[in-house]
Amino acid sequence: MSERITDPRAASWYEASARARLDGLLDSGSFAEILGPEQRKMSPHLPLFDLPRAFDDGLVIGSGRLDGRPVLVAAQEGRFMGGAFGEVHGAKLVGLLRAALGLKPAAVLILFDTGGVRLQEANAGETAIAEVMRAITEARAAGIPVIGLIGGRAGAYGGGGLIAGTCSRLAVSEGGRISVSGPEVIETNKGAEEFDSRDRALVWRTMGGKHRRLIGGADTFVDDTVAAFREAALALIGRAPAFDLATLEAEQARLERRLADFGECRDATEIWSRLGVNDPAAVPGLTAADFDALVAGLRETGHDAR
Amino acid sequence: MTLAEILASLFPEGHAVAVEYGLVSGHGPFRGGRLAVIGIDGNTPLGVEGAARLAGSVLDVVRQGGATPILVAIDSDSQRMSRRDELLGLNEYLAHLAKCLLLADRSGHPTVGLVYGHTAAGAFIATALATRVLAGLPGASPSVMDLPSVARVTKLPLDRLEAMARDTPVFAPGLDNMVKTGAVHAVLDPAQPLGPQIEALIDGSPAADNRDALGAERGGRPVAQGIAAEVVRDARLG
Numbered sequence: 001m002s003e004r005i006t007d008p009r010a011a012s013w014y015e016a017s018a019r020a021r022l023d024g025l026l027d028s029g030s031f032a033e034i035l036g037p038e039q040r041k042m043s044p045h046l047p048l049f050d051l052p053r054a055f056d057d058g059l060v061i062g063s064g065r066l067d068g069r070p071v072l073v074a075a076q077e078g079r080f081m082g083g084a085f086g087e088v089h090g091a092k093l094v095g096l097l098r099a100a101l102g103l104k105p106a107a108v109l110i111l112f113d114t115g116g117v118r119l120q121e122a123n124a125g126e127t128a129i130a131e132v133m134r135a136i137t138e139a140r141a142a143g144i145p146v147i148g149l150i151g152g153r154a155g156a157y158g159g160g161g162l163i164a165g166t167c168s169r170l171a172v173s174e175g176g177r178i179s180v181s182g183p184e185v186i187e188t189n190k191g192a193e194e195f196d197s198r199d200r201a202l203v204w205r206t207m208g209g210k211h212r213r214l215i216g217g218a219d220t221f222v223d224d225t226v227a228a229f230r231e232a233a234l235a236l237i238g239r240a241p242a243f244d245l246a247t248l249e250a251e252q253a254r255l256e257r258r259l260a261d262f263g264e265c266r267d268a269t270e271i272w273s274r275l276g277v278n279d280p281a282a283v284p285g286l287t288a289a290d291f292d293a294l295v296a297g298l299r300e301t302g303h304d305a306r
Numbered sequence: 307m308t309l310a311e312i313l314a315s316l317f318p319e320g321h322a323v324a325v326e327y328g329l330v331s332g333h334g335p336f337r338g339g340r341l342a343v344i345g346i347d348g349n350t351p352l353g354v355e356g357a358a359r360l361a362g363s364v365l366d367v368v369r370q371g372g373a374t375p376i377l378v379a380i381d382s383d384s385q386r387m388s389r390r391d392e393l394l395g396l397n398e399y400l401a402h403l404a405k406c407l408l409l410a411d412r413s414g415h416p417t418v419g420l421v422y423g424h425t426a427a428g429a430f431i432a433t434a435l436a437t438r439v440l441a442g443l444p445g446a447s448p449s450v451m452d453l454p455s456v457a458r459v460t461k462l463p464l465d466r467l468e469a470m471a472r473d474t475p476v477f478a479p480g481l482d483n484m485v486k487t488g489a490v491h492a493v494l495d496p497a498q499p500l501g502p503q504i505e506a507l508i509d510g511s512p513a514a515d516n517r518d519a520l521g522a523e524r525g526g527r528p529v530a531q532g533i534a535a536e537v538v539r540d541a542r543l544g
Binding site: 159 | 354355358361362365368369385387388389390391392393394395396397398399400401402404405406408409412413427428430431432435436449450451455456458459460462470474475476477478483484486487488489515517518521526527528529530531532533534535536537538540541542543544
């Protein structure tokens with residue numbers, strides 16, 4: 001897998017590695033990695049399970065420029081242990097967010113690609129997720145936007161979904177699923193009649209990017225290209241809501257309204273229909289441009305309540 | 307300890323804490339003022355409605371101003387695992403609850419977690435782990451995932467996992483292991499009145515997040531604190 005992006009307009013975000021995503025996302029040649037693979041910061045726990053380790057523990061962090069502005073970035077590698085949070089992986093993200101408080105970048109960008117907690121290091125991963133969420137709120141309260149970009153193979157599941165919900169703004173593509181319990185977890189615990197994890201169309205319309213954008217769980221829907229995520233990140237930095245009582249009261253009202261409006265719906269298509277979508281069955285096939293046009297014609301789905 | 311025993315120990319003069327559908331909310335007299343209480347009882351899973359209810363209670367405390375501390379008492383299941391919860395965006399509801407607790411703490415309402423039963427996964431992160439200082443009571447059983455499920459996912463035999471769990475706090479369920487990783491700051495003594503113990507936790511609560519330092523000290527997370535500190539040291543804007 002190449003770590004360089006030659007044509008950001010054509011390159012798929014979903015298919016790209018974490019390093020390639022950063023290469024195409026940031027201004028050319030501006031990325032400087034922190035604790036790079038040459039420093040061999042590997043999991044101290046995986047050998048106990050006879051599992052291979054990665055020199056970066058599946059998280060690439062550093063600084064760079066976005067349209068000339070300084071940003072801090074973290075990109076999860078979904079192909080290593082499903083991008084899951086282990087001790088080192090989590091601590092790198094915690095450190096980056098703490099560093100932001102002193103450095104005051106224009107934004108912190110988190111490129112999610114994770115199944116959640118790495119079970120072999122479960123307690124360390126779980127605790128790191130709590131530390132990350134606290135550090136995100138501290139950065140936001142200091143006026144630093146924290147933007148999540150979600151379009152990787154592993155999606156943003158488990159604790160990754162909770163961290164996503166803590167960010168100031170989220171951009172998501174078709175492949176970028178956001179959820180707490182994954183389809184397999186629900187099926188294993190509650191049975192296939194509750195959730196058939198092999199029904200891929202059901203997975204996409206319940207947890208996928210378009211549904212999240214339509215209900216307000218994400219702020220922008222983008223095409224699956226590196227260039228589209230770059231444009232979205234640039235636009236979202238300028239629209240980050242404050243982290244204060246007014247924002248959280250607005251979020252409380254928004255989430256209560258969602259329960260009142262859609263709490264009885266069994267399927268995403270019912271929710272889309274209630275939102276005013278004339279042909280819900282056509283939504284999964286829409287291009288990003290057609291989908292944007294559809295969203296623009298609906299009752300308000302954008303908000304500052306996150 | 308049961309929730310009723312905890313509340314009786316905390317508030318010997320009585321309280322106004324109620325439990326409805328496994329959700330705890332209310333308050334009791336504390337240090338000449340009040341202690342607000344929210345929580346989950348009876349091993350109840352946390353779904354979209356429950357998270358919204360608890361978050362609303364936290365925001366009520368913040369809106370009233372003052373410095374009322376908030377106790378988050380937890381005996382829960384994991385997050386509610388259902389198609390409907392995920393359809394409605396459970397991740398947003400759980401994150402919102404955590405954010406409300408983090409905002410309350412920043413706004414001068416000290417937050418204290420108290421795990422007295424089970425809790426797991428997303429329910430744990432959204433509640434007890436979003437407080438400034440987290441205590442456990444003996445017999446509590448916080449976890450990320452139970453060992454049989456870990457065995458299924460990791461494809462390792464359960465007896466081998468059980469043997470590994472004895473020496474390796476980083477993955478095994480249980481209060482002791484969560485203390486070692488630094489997630490749980492202290493274990494309370496059920497034989498002593500809880501009020502003064504909660505007061506001491508509030509008075510001694512760390513200004514900054516010190517869970518990784520505790521994890522290093524106690525051996526449950528050997529490298530996290532060092533890695534985070536190295537990142538802070540090496541980071542600079544280009």
